[in-house]
Amino acid sequence: MTTRRRVCGVSAARRALVALVPVLVLACGEPQSPTQPTLNWYVFDEPSGAFEAAARRCSELSEGRFEIRLTALPSDADQQREQLVRRLAAKDADIDIIGMDVIWTAEFAEAGWVLPWRGEPARQATQNRIAATTASATYKGQLWAAPFTTNTQLLWYRTDRVKTPPATWSEMIDMAEALGRQGTIQAQGERYEGLTVFFTSLLASAGGSVLDSLGAQPSLEAAATRAALQIMRRLATSQASAPALSTAREDHARLAFEAGDSSFMLNYTYVWPSARQNAPEVAANMGWARWPAVLDGMPSRVTLGGINLGIGAWSRHPELAFQAAACIASADNQRLAAARGGLPPTMASLYDEPEVRTTFPFADVLRATLRDAVQRPQTPFYSDISLAVSRTLHPMRAIDPDKDLARLRERVARALRSEGLL
Amino acid sequence: MERLFWRAGTLIVIGYALLPVAWILSLSLKPAAELNEQRFFPRTLSLEHYRAIFTDSQFPAALWNSLGIALLATLLAVSLAMFAAYAIVRLEFAGKRWILAGALSIAMFPPIAVIGPLFNLWRTTGLFDTWAGLILPYMTFTLPLAIWTLSAFFRDIPWDLDRAARVDGASAWQALRYVIVPLAAPGVFTTAILVFIFAWNDFLFASALTSTNNARTVPAAIAFFTGSSRFELPTGSIAAASVVVTIPIIIMVLVFQRRIVTGLTAGAVKG
Amino acid sequence: MSTRSRSERRLGWLLCAPAVGAMLLVCAYPVLYALWLSLHRYDLRFPEQQTFVGLANYLSVLSSPVWWQSLINTLIITIGSVSVELVLGLALALLMHRALFGRRTLRASVLVPYGMITVVAALAWKFAFDPTTGFVNALLDLDQAWLTQRGSAFFVIIFTEIWKTTPFVALLLLAGLTLVPQELLQAARVDGAGVVQRFWRVTLPLMKPAILVALLFRTLDAFRIFDTVFVQTRGAQDTESVSLVGYNTLIVRLNLGLGSTVSVLIFLCVVLIAILFVKGFGTSFTRSGERG
Numbered sequence: 001m002t003t004r005r006r007v008c009g010v011s012a013a014r015r016a017l018v019a020l021v022p023v024l025v026l027a028c029g030e031p032q033s034p035t036q037p038t039l040n041w042y043v044f045d046e047p048s049g050a051f052e053a054a055a056r057r058c059s060e061l062s063e064g065r066f067e068i069r070l071t072a073l074p075s076d077a078d079q080q081r082e083q084l085v086r087r088l089a090a091k092d093a094d095i096d097i098i099g100m101d102v103i104w105t106a107e108f109a110e111a112g113w114v115l116p117w118r119g120e121p122a123r124q125a126t127q128n129r130i131a132a133t134t135a136s137a138t139y140k141g142q143l144w145a146a147p148f149t150t151n152t153q154l155l156w157y158r159t160d161r162v163k164t165p166p167a168t169w170s171e172m173i174d175m176a177e178a179l180g181r182q183g184t185i186q187a188q189g190e191r192y193e194g195l196t197v198f199f200t201s202l203l204a205s206a207g208g209s210v211l212d213s214l215g216a217q218p219s220l221e222a223a224a225t226r227a228a229l230q231i232m233r234r235l236a237t238s239q240a241s242a243p244a245l246s247t248a249r250e251d252h253a254r255l256a257f258e259a260g261d262s263s264f265m266l267n268y269t270y271v272w273p274s275a276r277q278n279a280p281e282v283a284a285n286m287g288w289a290r291w292p293a294v295l296d297g298m299p300s301r302v303t304l305g306g307i308n309l310g311i312g313a314w315s316r317h318p319e320l321a322f323q324a325a326a327c328i329a330s331a332d333n334q335r336l337a338a339a340r341g342g343l344p345p346t347m348a349s350l351y352d353e354p355e356v357r358t359t360f361p362f363a364d365v366l367r368a369t370l371r372d373a374v375q376r377p378q379t380p381f382y383s384d385i386s387l388a389v390s391r392t393l394h395p396m397r398a399i400d401p402d403k404d405l406a407r408l409r410e411r412v413a414r415a416l417r418s419e420g421l422l
Numbered sequence: 423m424e425r426l427f428w429r430a431g432t433l434i435v436i437g438y439a440l441l442p443v444a445w446i447l448s449l450s451l452k453p454a455a456e457l458n459e460q461r462f463f464p465r466t467l468s469l470e471h472y473r474a475i476f477t478d479s480q481f482p483a484a485l486w487n488s489l490g491i492a493l494l495a496t497l498l499a500v501s502l503a504m505f506a507a508y509a510i511v512r513l514e515f516a517g518k519r520w521i522l523a524g525a526l527s528i529a530m531f532p533p534i535a536v537i538g539p540l541f542n543l544w545r546t547t548g549l550f551d552t553w554a555g556l557i558l559p560y561m562t563f564t565l566p567l568a569i570w571t572l573s574a575f576f577r578d579i580p581w582d583l584d585r586a587a588r589v590d591g592a593s594a595w596q597a598l599r600y601v602i603v604p605l606a607a608p609g610v611f612t613t614a615i616l617v618f619i620f621a622w623n624d625f626l627f628a629s630a631l632t633s634t635n636n637a638r639t640v641p642a643a644i645a646f647f648t649g650s651s652r653f654e655l656p657t658g659s660i661a662a663a664s665v666v667v668t669i670p671i672i673i674m675v676l677v678f679q680r681r682i683v684t685g686l687t688a689g690a691v692k693g
Numbered sequence: 694m695s696t697r698s699r700s701e702r703r704l705g706w707l708l709c710a711p712a713v714g715a716m717l718l719v720c721a722y723p724v725l726y727a728l729w730l731s732l733h734r735y736d737l738r739f740p741e742q743q744t745f746v747g748l749a750n751y752l753s754v755l756s757s758p759v760w761w762q763s764l765i766n767t768l769i770i771t772i773g774s775v776s777v778e779l780v781l782g783l784a785l786a787l788l789m790h791r792a793l794f795g796r797r798t799l800r801a802s803v804l805v806p807y808g809m810i811t812v813v814a815a816l817a818w819k820f821a822f823d824p825t826t827g828f829v830n831a832l833l834d835l836d837q838a839w840l841t842q843r844g845s846a847f848f849v850i851i852f853t854e855i856w857k858t859t860p861f862v863a864l865l866l867l868a869g870l871t872l873v874p875q876e877l878l879q880a881a882r883v884d885g886a887g888v889v890q891r892f893w894r895v896t897l898p899l900m901k902p903a904i905l906v907a908l909l910f911r912t913l914d915a916f917r918i919f920d921t922v923f924v925q926t927r928g929a930q931d932t933e934s935v936s937l938v939g940y941n942t943l944i945v946r947l948n949l950g951l952g953s954t955v956s957v958l959i960f961l962c963v964v965l966i967a968i969l970f971v972k973g974f975g976t977s978f979t980r981s982g983e984r985g
Contacts, residue, residue, distance in 0.1 A: 074646070082945050083646075087633045089737045089947055090545035094634075111738045191929070247841055380738050384946065418736050418948060421759040421938060421955070431788045432799050439802040439860070442817040443809075445828070449820060462828040506712040514698065515705030521713060528720050530910075532917045532963050534936040535956040538730060538943040539723035562719035565712055623810050625920045626936075630944045641812040645924055657826055664813040671808040679801040686861070687868035 037317050038067050039324050043099025043307065044080055045072035050333075050341035051099075057336075058327035066320045068097070068328070077101050077193060081383065088113040088312065095312035096321040097328070100145050102136040102306050102375075103193075103382050109139045110380035114310035117143040121322040125309075125329060132373040133346040137308040139378060145308035146329040149343040152302050152369050153201070154362060155289045156257065156265040156272075158282075165289035169202075169231045172292050176240030176264055184262040186253035189236065189245040191394035196386040197303050197376070198266075199393055202228035204301040204374035205294040210385065210412065211377045218412040222405060227294055229393075229401040236396035240264075246395040258282055266291065268305070269360065273342045288362040290369055304373040306346065344370075384415035443668060449661035457657050471662035481663055483635035484643035488667075491553050491639060492621035495560035499617045500610060502561070503568030510569070511576040522573075525566035533563065537630045544631055551632050556639070559627050564617040571616060571685050575609025612685035615678055622671075640667050724960070730953035737947035750954040759938060760955070764962075767934045769847060770922075771915040774854040778911060779904070781855065782862030789863065790870045803860040811857060815924040818853040843930045850932065853921050858914070862907050869903020870896070909970045913963055935959050 043051055055068040073080040081104060087095060088108070100108065108114045117125055125146030126134050133147035155172075157165050161179060166172035176183035188194035200210060208224025211217065235241055242248060242256060250267055257265040258279035265271065275283035291300040309325040311318055327333070334345035338356050344366060350356050351367045360366060377385055388411035392404055414420040445462065453468035475481040510518055540559060541550070549555035579602070587597040628642040638646075644663050647656045675682065731750055735743045754760050789799055806814065821827045822839040830837060839845045873896050881891045897904075919936040922928060928937045939959060943952030 079646075083633060085738075085947060086944060087551075089740075090550040090633070092551075092633075107738055111740060418734070418739075419753050419951075421754060421757045421942060421951065428788065428791060435785060435788060435799060436802045438856075439805045442814060442821070442856070443805065445821055446813070446817045449826070457826050461831070502712040502715060505708040509705040509708035513701050513705035513708075515702040518705070521709055524713075524716060528716055530913050530963060530967055531720065532936065532956075532959045534917070534919065534939040535727055535960040536720065536723040537940065538949050538953045538956055539726035540719075541944065542730075542949055543723070543726070558715075558719050562715050565716055569712065619808055625810075625812050625923070626940070629923075630940065641810050641920075644810075644816065645812050657820060660816055661820070664810075664816060668809055668813055671810075672805055675804040675808045676801045679797065679804055682804055682807075683800055683864060686864050 036064055036067055037320060038069050039096040039315075039317060039321050040071050040094055041068050041097040041099065041324075041328070042071050042073055042084065042095055043097075044075050044077075046337075046341055046343075048341040050337045050339075050343070053340070054328050054333040054336055057333065058324055061327060062324070066317065066324055068324050073099075085113070091314050092312070093314045093316055096315040096317065097325050098145075098310040098312060099148070099307045100310045102304060102308060103386070105137055105144050105308065105310075106139045106378045107380045107382060108310060109142070109144045113313050114144055115313055115315075115318055115322075117146065117311075117322070121146075121326050124326045128331075128347045128349055130346055130348050130367075130370050132304050132370055132375070133306060133308075136304055136306065136375055136378075145310040146325050147346040148307045148309050148329040149334065149337050149341075150304060150306035150346045150370060151268050151344055152304055152366070152373055153197075153266050153268055153291055154365060154369065155291050156267060157287050157289065158263045158285050159287040160285040161263045162287075165287065166292055168296060169235075169292045169294055172264060173234060173238050173240055177238060179240075179263055182261055182263055183240050184242050184256070184264075185235065185238075185240050186242050186248070186257045186262045186265040186267070187235065187245065188249055188253060188266075189394070189396050190247050190249050191390050192249065193386055193390065194249055195390040195393055195396075197305075199228060199232065199389055200374065200376055201291065201300070201302045202231055202294055204303070205291070205298070207295065207298065209374075209377075210389075211379060211416075215377065215379045216416065218409050218416070220405065220409050220412065225405050225408065226401045229399050229404055231294060232393065232396045233399040233401065236399070241397075246397070269344055269362070269366065270342050272360075272362070288365060290365055299372060300369075301372050301374040302369055303376050304370070307343075379416070381416050381418060384418065385412055388412050388415045388420075443672070446661045446664045446668070449657060450665045452658065454658055471658035472666075475659050475663050475666070480635060480638075480643055480647075481640075481666075484638055484640045485666070487553070487635075487637055488622060488639040488641075491556050491560065491637070492618050494553070495557045495564065495621045496614050496618045498557065498561045499564045499568050500572075500614050503565055503572050503613065504606075504610060506565075506569050507572035507576050510573050512581060522569070525569050528563065529566035529570075531563070533559075533626050537626065540627075541630055551634055551637050553637055555631050556627060556637060559631070560621040560624065564620050567620065568613050568617055571613045572609055575612070575685075576606065579605045579609075608681065609685075612678075612681040615674070615682055616685050619671075622667075727953040727956050730949050731957050733950050735948075735950040737949060746950070750950055751958075753951065754954050754958060759933075760935075760958075762931065763933045763935045763938045766847075766932055767916055767918065767936075770851055770854065770918055770934060771912060773847070773851040774858070774915050775908065775911050777851075777855050778859045778862045779908065781859045782866050782907065783904075785859060785863035786866035786870050789867050803863060806857045806860050809857070811920040812924055814857050815853055815921040818849060818856070819925045822849050840926055841930065843932060846926050846930045846932050850918075850921055850925055853925070854915065854918065857921075858911065862911055865907040865910075866900065866903055869900040869907075872903070873899045905970070905974050909967070912966060912970070916963060916966060917959075935962070 041055060052070055055070050059067045073083060080101070084095070084098065088111070098114065100114070122143050126143065129147050130150070133150050134143070137143055137145040137147050155165060161182060162175060166175050172185065176185050188198060203210065203224055206224035206227040208221040208228070209219045212219045236245055242253070242262070244252060253265055253267050254271045254274060256262055257271070258275055260279070260282055272286070275286055291302045293300040309329055311321045311325060315321050331347055331350065334347055334350060335353070335356065337343040338345050338350070338359055342359065344360065345351070345356065348367070351363045357363045376382065379385065389408065392407050392411055393399060411420070448462060448464050449457070450471050451467045451469070452464040453466060453470060456464060456466070506521070509515070510522065536559070544550040544555045583601050583605070584597045587601045588594065592600070623641065624639070625641040625645065628639040629645065632638040632642060640663070644660055647660050647663070732745060732747060733743055734746045734750070785803070789796070789803070819840065822829050824830055824836065824838045837845060839849050877895055878891055881895050886894065917936055918934050919940065922932060922934045922937050923940070926932045928941070935955070936959065939952055939955040942948050942955055946952070
């Protein structure tokens, strides 16, 4: 009796399972229309909608061959990377186009998470581009992404309080201290990527570099590094430093400058349209100049930022994705991103166009800065190096140039060996 | 006098427990412009955050994932634990104590220790970002809790009633269904509640082993909520989402509070 | 008799097999795999390179100030929260034991922190302590940016943990309270012992097993803290707990070798704590005190 019941039980269960399988398969699969594939573009949520518009425009131009769908990533670069790398390491086939921060090129290329650009798409992607932007998408002689937008820092100052902008950092800090309470310098001093950017820019301006030319060993020349560290310490301990410097990111600096009590700010170009909109009285007296130099007579070199477009290695439609990405990075869309989103274009010729020059009245300074821009260390270990640098140098007021030089050398070396907790 | 003391104490405790709930409720009802005022209660009420979280696809997907995954994990864990607990309580076999000890050690386990291997295993077998990828760890990590709780309950069941019923002429199936099941049901139900709460609550596995709406559960989704604009904190949305997932818990706790307390203390008292 | 016991044994194992199988597969196997990974250099950013490095990872972690700092942080949080929870939990248990009215509401409200998702509770308190959106600063008339300084950040984290888990401790202690025989307390009262004396001399010693169980489980839980720290500070201001270091190394940096080393070390710490407890408080355990 019990055996029969058990057998009945088993066969009933088996029948149920068999019935369920097709339901499960249908429910779990995501059908894609064979006629118009959807290409997923993973990029940060650009607030002005310029990226959306670019995606729509390119979908239309494709005449039905593909449709580009934007998937928004968090606005914080670290969080963007965190979400992307986990899925790329899991060989996610849903990722077709990636809005890559310039610092990810080496890492993604080495790990095999993006496809190399070759042939005609590569030619289109590098056409008319500012050299530094192409360099940011290149690793080991190969192109891994199409330069789309770029970004870099300028010196912003109050024209009503400062006659001529300072040429060097010491000059700027002296000027700021002389101005008293209204002479605050706004910069970024939190323990994050922005601090590494600050250090790298100062180091490059002093003639040094983080890694040697092969990218295998730390360079960190003593004189240049000490100069950079001394400036950082002087800034943080000066009367002219912002009180919340050690927790300030770009936005904090922007808001503080817009509040009116500061005279200098080191920040990206997005602060210009923001000030025009949020603090017109400040914007009316806002001037711009090249980032202050470290050494007399040697122009400053600032790190490059921006978005390049990479193609996911497990994309189901790589050829279409290359075409779509090349379209997104084309001149029309760069103009759109500049006009609507305030994102500087990577095509050199666009800086001469009247419309772009209206959006960026500082176009010439910007272009000159981009010409001399320095790359952050192009190594797959960059995220570790960045952590090593920012952890060593935070908070800036506690910097000891000699000890921290040694610490930096040691920690960067360990980061290059993928050793050490961070 | 003493009564007043105890009464005041009770009120304080109730306030203590419900303060954060009231706080997130108030945050969720504050219009965005009022979020940066430091008041506890909102001045005007607004449902905009609730509308926001339900129009975006992220939160409804997370709710569905959480519900489905937690229910399936509970079903599996309780089923497996039921058989094991029955065996432990009613049968004599070698290694019984090892199973209990092993279960106890898993309960004390730091989940972080398995995150890495599971992540690597799941990504190579394709279970990353799937329901199964979460159901398996949830089921395993709640088995100890389930086995211990069920053992404690089962120990109290007069199993001989089953034999008495059989003697009276009932078949094995009838004895099971009409005598044993009603006796065991409360324990099983209580265990299910405790397991469900664990699965519903988990954050570590959910954040490490999922990445999209396919399988991301509510705790992970809430923690990774991005604001609509670059500079805006998604406080209102987070608060609204939190309220939506806490209200059912409160209702469940209100209705089943005696069971839950019994289940939690079952081992401690009867151990 | 022996065939019966043999078939009983077989049935017993059969019924336990699925549960044991699941626990072995999803728990024991990954732990062994983690051990294996910890002996290799395996970084998912360089998926082809997987080299055996022996104990080099352990050397690296154990000589890293990040590890030791996070260990100290974790101990700060553990000791801070468990000590307060024990005292508050005891008070709460006494209240629940003696409550003459509203027992149902009391019990239900005490379970709300237990049932609430930890992430939600952490966010609720994070917002409460936020200098711009929160009410704490307004209430206490302060201008403190709680989560931007190490000391106050620890305070908020520990506060949240205490809020969330005191009810659970209270329930465990309540179970122990109910075991104290009323006759002993009556006898003590007859002998002239006051309320406090009765508590110290009679109730508390008899509750020792329950207290130790609560202490052990809460300590292990607190040591494994992750959700609250992740949500409130993400480890900034030097508040990283050991689990957070493991998560960052494994999931953010995708360094499986180093991360597995951290995981194994955390596992060893937990085992150490458990052993210390059992050795230190010995026999009180074997009698009772299994968590339900």
